Amino acid sequence: MKKEKEKKLIAVSLPYANGEAHIGHIAGAYLPADIYHRFSILTGEDSIFISGTDMHGTGVVLSAEKEGIDPYVFSQKHHEKFKEIFGKLDIKFDMYSNTQSDIHIETVHDFFLDLYKSKYIKIREEEQPYCEYDNRFIPDRYVEGICPVCNDKNAKVSESCDVCSTLIQFDTIIEPRCKICGNTPILKKTKNFFLELELLEKEIRNYIDKKNNFRKNVKEFSLEYIKNGLNPRSITRDMKYGVSIPIKGFEEKIIYVWFEALIGYISATKELKQNHWIDYWRNNSKSIFFMAKDNIVFHSIILPFILLANNNKLNLPYQIVANENLLLEGEKMSKSKNHFMLAKDALSRYGKDNLRFYIAANLPEKKDFNFKEEELINLVNTTLSSNIGNYINRTLTFLYKNFDGSINKFESNDDEDYIKNIFKSINIELSEFRIKSAVHKIIEFSDYANKRFDTLKIWENKNIKNMYILIQYVYALGILLSPIIPESSEKILSILNKKNEGFYYTPYFGKINKPYIIFPKIELI
RNA sequence: CGUGGGGUGGAGCAGUGGUAGCUCAUCAGGCUCAUAACCUGAAGGUCGUUGGUUCGAAUCCAACCCCCGCAACCA
Numbered sequence: 001m002k003k004e005k006e007k008k009l010i011a012v013s014l015p016y017a018n019g020e021a022h023i024g025h026i027a028g029a030y031l032p033a034d035i036y037h038r039f040s041i042l043t044g045e046d047s048i049f050i051s052g053t054d055m056h057g058t059g060v061v062l063s064a065e066k067e068g069i070d071p072y073v074f075s076q077k078h079h080e081k082f083k084e085i086f087g088k089l090d091i092k093f094d095m096y097s098n099t100q101s102d103i104h105i106e107t108v109h110d111f112f113l114d115l116y117k118s119k120y121i122k123i124r125e126e127e128q129p130y131c132e133y134d135n136r137f138i139p140d141r142y143v144e145g146i147c148p149v150c151n152d153k154n155a156k157v158s159e160s161c162d163v164c165s166t167l168i169q170f171d172t173i174i175e176p177r178c179k180i181c182g183n184t185p186i187l188k189k190t191k192n193f194f195l196e197l198e199l200l201e202k203e204i205r206n207y208i209d210k211k212n213n214f215r216k217n218v219k220e221f222s223l224e225y226i227k228n229g230l231n232p233r234s235i236t237r238d239m240k241y242g243v244s245i246p247i248k249g250f251e252e253k254i255i256y257v258w259f260e261a262l263i264g265y266i267s268a269t270k271e272l273k274q275n276h277w278i279d280y281w282r283n284n285s286k287s288i289f290f291m292a293k294d295n296i297v298f299h300s301i302i303l304p305f306i307l308l309a310n311n312n313k314l315n316l317p318y319q320i321v322a323n324e325n326l327l328l329e330g331e332k333m334s335k336s337k338n339h340f341m342l343a344k345d346a347l348s349r350y351g352k353d354n355l356r357f358y359i360a361a362n363l364p365e366k367k368d369f370n371f372k373e374e375e376l377i378n379l380v381n382t383t384l385s386s387n388i389g390n391y392i393n394r395t396l397t398f399l400y401k402n403f404d405g406s407i408n409k410f411e412s413n414d415d416e417d418y419i420k421n422i423f424k425s426i427n428i429e430l431s432e433f434r435i436k437s438a439v440h441k442i443i444e445f446s447d448y449a450n451k452r453f454d455t456l457k458i459w460e461n462k463n464i465k466n467m468y469i470l471i472q473y474v475y476a477l478g479i480l481l482s483p484i485i486p487e488s489s490e491k492i493l494s495i496l497n498k499k500n501e502g503f504y505y506t507p508y509f510g511k512i513n514k515p516y517i518i519f520p521k522i523e524l525i
Numbered sequence: 526c527g528u529g530g531g532g533u534g535g536a537g538c539a540g541u542g543g544u545a546g547c548u549c550a551u552c553a554g555g556c557u558c559a560u561a562a563c564c565u566g567a568a569g570g571u572c573g574u575u576g577g578u579u580c581g582a583a584u585c586c587a588a589c590c591c592c593c594g595c596a597a598c599c600a
Contacts, residue, residue: 013600021600028600057598139598221529221595237598257598292600293529324530325594332593333600362538367531368593375537375549382549386562394559401558440539443548450563459558517560 008047009280010037011265013291013299014054014099017075018063021085021343024326024333027359027369028292032321032435034091035360036288038483039430042503048280050268052097052104053079056242057257058139062180071241075100085343089352090486095272099243099260104267108260109246111310112193116247120200120309121193124232129170130188131178137238138178143185146174190238193245195259197230197301200308204230204301207316214300215365215433217293218320222300230301235259262303265289278312286318293322321433324364328371341371353485354380354522360484361443363436373524381521388446389519392477394453395470396495396515402462409509410468415452419476419505426480427503435484442480449473468509471496475508491518 012033015025033049040047055075064074079098086096097104115121129143130136170176170187178185208214208222235256236245242254265287270277279285289299299320307314326333333340346355358376361383362369399405422445429438452473456466478492482500493500495513 015600016598018599024600059598062598142598217530224528294595294600296529323600325600327593335599367538370537372537378537378549381560385560387548390560390562394562396559398558437539440547447548453558454556454564457556457558459556519560521560 005046005284007280007285008040008045009265009269009285009287010040010047010049011268011287011289012051013289013295014052014261014264015082016054016057016059017078017082017098018057018059019335020078020081022333023328023341023343023346023359023371024292026089026091026343026346026355027326027362027364027371028323029290030086030091031089031356031359032323032363032365032433033290035435035483036290036321036430036433038092038486039503042479042482042500043427044502048094048269048272049092050095050097050265050272051093052095052099052101052264052268053082054257054261054264055079055099056254056260058142058237058239061239061241072100085347088347089343089356095268097264097268097271099257099264099267101267101271103271104260104264105243107267107270108243108255108263111263111266111306112255113246114311115195115306115309116193118309118311120196120305121235122196122232123191124194124234125189125191126234127187128190128238129176129185130190131181131183131185133181133183134178137188137190138180138185140170142179143170143173143176144179145176191250192234192253193236193250193255194232195235195302195305196232197305198232200305201226201230203308204304207304208300213319215320215322217324218296218300218322221293221296221322225297225301233302258298258302259306262298262306265303278314281307281314282312283315285315287315288319288321289317290321291323293324296320296322319433324366325368326364326371327368329373330370349524350376350380350522353488354384356485357384357439360435361439365434365436377522377524380519383443385519385521387443387450388477388481389517391446391449391453392474392492392519393515393517395449395474396512398458399467399471399512400515403464403467405512405514407464407468407471407509407511409507410465412465412469412472415469415472416505416507418448419472422476423480423503423505430483439484442477442484445473445480446477449477471512472505472508476505479503479505488518 010033012029015021037047037049060075061071064071067074083096086093112121128137129140131138176184205226208219211219236253237256238252239254242257243260245253245255266281269280273280281287291299299317304316307316328339328341331339358379361379399407422441426438426441429441453470456469458466458470474492475496475498478489478496479500482489489500495515496508497510497513
């Protein structure tokens with residue numbers, strides 16, 4: 001009996017179509033996910049990597065209006081931009097979809113109806129701010145006015161006052177006005193669908209409690225969120241733009257983004273695997289979600305709720321990898337302060353693999369990552385170029401000049417054991433989502449290789465057996481680097497005339513091509 | 526105020542009970558195959574503060590201070 005291979009779903013939180021990807025997105029979610037996925041594939045796992053653009057929501061509508069274009073056009077434009085930048089950064093999805101695909105809408109409808117029938121979704125009536133001038137319901141925070149306690153002029157409903165921390169309510173805010181048009185909004189009754197989260201509170205708490213492989217931030221955050229119990233949460237909105245509600249009488253409303261977008265993971269799996277999608281969500285399968293930490297509760301509470309309430313016996317998230325924040329030159333990024341770096345600008349300024357390497361070596365896994373150009377340049381020039389790159393170059397050049405580029409198989413047990421152990425240890429780091437630590441172990445490895453070059457004194461003895469030893473390190477580096485900087489890794493391996501067959505080491509011998517410098521230093525003004 | 530994360534040599538970080546480590550920068554030596562790259566050695570820290578537990582604490586407990594974030598349809 002052949003045991004069925006475990007299937008792995010690797011997903012990244014859906015980027016929102018209300019802006020372009022910046023370096024925070026890349027460091028917080030997309031790059032670590034890509035590295036992990038590449039690693040998974042190389043270890044022979046049946047692993048798929050999915051995401052897609054989150055196309056809906058008020059943010060998109062308002063931004064589109066500002067630009068004077070249709071929200072569909074606006075969101076499509078950003079969808080294309082996300083696709084483009086991910087492609088350019090070698091973030092290689094098996095499926096990068098968006099939440100306007102037919103399959104997504106159909107999937108959302110299926111889930112919605114299913115949950116409605118089983119009473120996990122119910123209709124409730126509530127009062128919502130309504131702007132009679134704009135003729136539409138507006139989100140709480142778009143109602144601005146004066147704080148009743150301290151008279152601060154920048155108060156927004158449902159938020160704490162920036163000055164005195166009072167929670168601002170619609171009935172207490174002074175001179176409320178609509179953020180969009182400036183007129184005074186009113187409260188108006190409306191019926192909405194609610195996710196009855198409290199029904200599965202016990203199950204969800206139990207799930208989180210038992211999850212010992214969650215990072216501290218994920219577990220603590222989720223438990224804190226659920227501590228005082230879960231409440232019904234509205235999942236529909238009075239808007240035109242979004243996924244429609246598949247029930248008669250609600251044509252004026254749509255399904256709220258945060259509910260619908262989570263189902264995007266399932267739609268994307270369907271789009272990729274058609275009828276086999278469920279194999280990645282059920283039975284012998286594991287799902288792993290990468291995101292920045294502000295998305296934690298959606299994945300640790302809401303998504304589990306949807307999966308539990310659905311009657312397909314879907315697995316709950318196996319792992320939720322949430323990262324801390326990225327700071328730019330010591331400060332939070334801010335569009336309004338023009339303190340900001342788009343991914344595409346970083347890419348053209350630093351180059352793909354330099355950027356990937358720097359970010360990977362500093363991922364905000366446990367604490368914030370302070371992105372500093374000076375440090376990027378330093379790391380690229382001293383570590384990637386002088387340490388790793390120079391080792392590869394000095395070894396390849398020596399082999400090419402002195403041995404005609406050919407090497408036969410020899411015995412070198414100590415070094416081969418050392419290399420195998422490195423693979424073992426880096427394998428563990430990557431399996432347990434410690435990518436930053438894996439990168440540092442690769443650097444250590446390269447450091448050791450340089451020491452070997454010196455102790456073997458090959459420039460004196462020109463011993464072919466020593467040459468054999470040294471070239472093993474080059475080959476190992478080529479493979480070790482492949483999840484992190486795939487393009488450079490390919491360059492190394494192609495000089496060696498090797499293909500990357502997996503994340504493991506086998507002795508290298510053969511004939512190499514003419515070497516060239518793979519990691520040049522960078523100089524920036 | 527509440528809550529999540531963090532505070533370790535000049536900079537960036539690792540280290541969850543047993544003589545404080547790594548990378549960069551600095552200084553001194555060595556080498557010369559290589560991208561003025563590489564190697565060796567030195568200097569540099571009372572591990573935010575105070576108190577406690579322990580034979581022993583960066584590591585556990587308590588209180589406090591500071592930084593970043595969240596409570597918003599901003600990653």
